[in-house]
Amino acid sequence: MKQFLLGLAATTCLTSPALAQMLELEKDQLTLGFIKLTDMAPLAVAYEQGYFLDEGLFVTLEAQANWKVLLDGVIDGTLDGAHMLAGQPLAATIGYGTEAHIVTPFSMDLNGNGITVSNEVWDMMKPNIPENADGLPQHPISAEALVPVVKQFNQNGEAFKMGMVFPVSTHNYELRYWLAAGGLNPGFYGDGDATGQIGADVLLSVTPPPQMPATLEAGTIHGYCVGEPWNQQAVFKGIGVPVITDYEIWKNNPEKVFGITAEFAEENPNTTLALTKALIRAAIWLDENDNANREEAVAILARPEYVGADEEVIANSMTGTFEYEKGDVREVPDFNVFFRYNATYPFYSDAVWYLTQMRRWGQIAEAKDDQWYFDTAESVYRPDIYLEAARMLVDEGMAPEDGFPWDTDGYKEPTPAEDIIDGLAYDGRNPTGYLESLSIGLKDGQTVTGSGVEG
Secondary structure (H helix, E strand, O other), X not given: OHHHHHHHHHHHHHHOOOOOOOOOOOOOEEEEEEOOOHHHHHHHHHHHOOHHHHOOOEXXXXXXXXXXXXXXXXXXOOOOEEEEOOHHHHHHHHOOOOOXXXXXXXXXXEEOEEEEXXXXXXXXXXXXXXXXXXXXXXXXXXXXXXXXXXXXXXHOOOOOEEEEOOOOOHHHHHHHHHHHHOOOOOOEEEOOEXXXXXXXXXXXXXXXXXXHHHHHHOOOOOEEEEEOOHHHHHHHHOOXXXXXXXXXXXXXXXXXXXXXEHXXXXXXXXXXXXXXXXXXXXXXXXXXXXXXXXXXXXHHHOOOOOOOOOHHHHHHHHOOEEEOOOOOEEEOOOOEEOOHHHOOOOOHHHHHHHHHHHHHOOOOOOOOOHHHHHHHHHHHEOHHHHHHHHHHHHHOOOOOHHHOOOOOOOOOOOEOHHHEOOOOOEOOOOHHHHHHHOOOOOOOOOEEEOOEEEO
């Protein structure tokens, strides 16, 4: 047996990168949660490619019914970690909704969402949208094209309703951002009011991602913001039209994160490093060689235990294209980004943006100074863990030295105005100034009451 093992080790050395630095794991059997969306891909790939096993981790992946169930599972220890909405660790840590200290050592992706409207709404919007020379709609499509549609609904005595996946989801904030940039107020959250519909021109409500197409088809909502494959599903079913991607709302915006409790990270530092290493390797695999592995990733994600949608539907966005109106297929190579552009690094400036949106719409009731934003971001986002894991991978020959932002202070350079739908630059180092620049949303000194905004 000893000779067999020595022979196996010799063979491994000849066919694999440098041997991994095997950490002394505090816990090697883990259960990780996810929601059925294509951006859970790093978890599925880390499992299927054996990256978890390479780190000595025996992982079970479990789909969750919705984002609340997922978060509760991480908090109560039923789950050791999970694919999370980026707003969830931040909201929990500041005590909005469920209170618990959640941290993230790894950002899972950039972009990946879209806004879809029903066929009826699309037909009403199209006359308000300029056309290209080929007769196709000009993109990006502004919510200004939706304004007369909402007015028409209201004149007919009907509220205009849209779905998003959770009150602290990227989808909620992106949908609100797009609506507000076009002059539509998506409403405010007030003390004791969790609907976010105070003063709203468009009523937003929660719908779990896989249920979005059916809810749209039933007429319960007139549109929605969700991750893939549920925008493309509407196209394939012939029930709706995606009008804009989040890449067009904010180029290379942050999306999901991998979340664990602060207690788990403190009690299991080596296990946390091992998890982060495996996830980084998965992200590299997903993006390497100009997305050469995406077809294989699509086949993995299509399995019922992961996303469970048709391969053709998942591939429509995952492989670098996106279909808007039926037959209007356009190249969007960065629709899903998992490693490029430092996608996996947990930037403080990303956390600050989510916090500004919570304040903008009343989820944070009182104005905060800049230092509060910085301190909160640093209590949740853990680039120190990320960089330690990255350094180990580089030393093992499993990741490129130039693939990581070693010298960053955790803040990206400001996003230029031309990369955001409303033409306003975003600088994570100036959250208060950024909030003041937004035309719709709470300003310094303003609060929300049951009757509207005061101050």
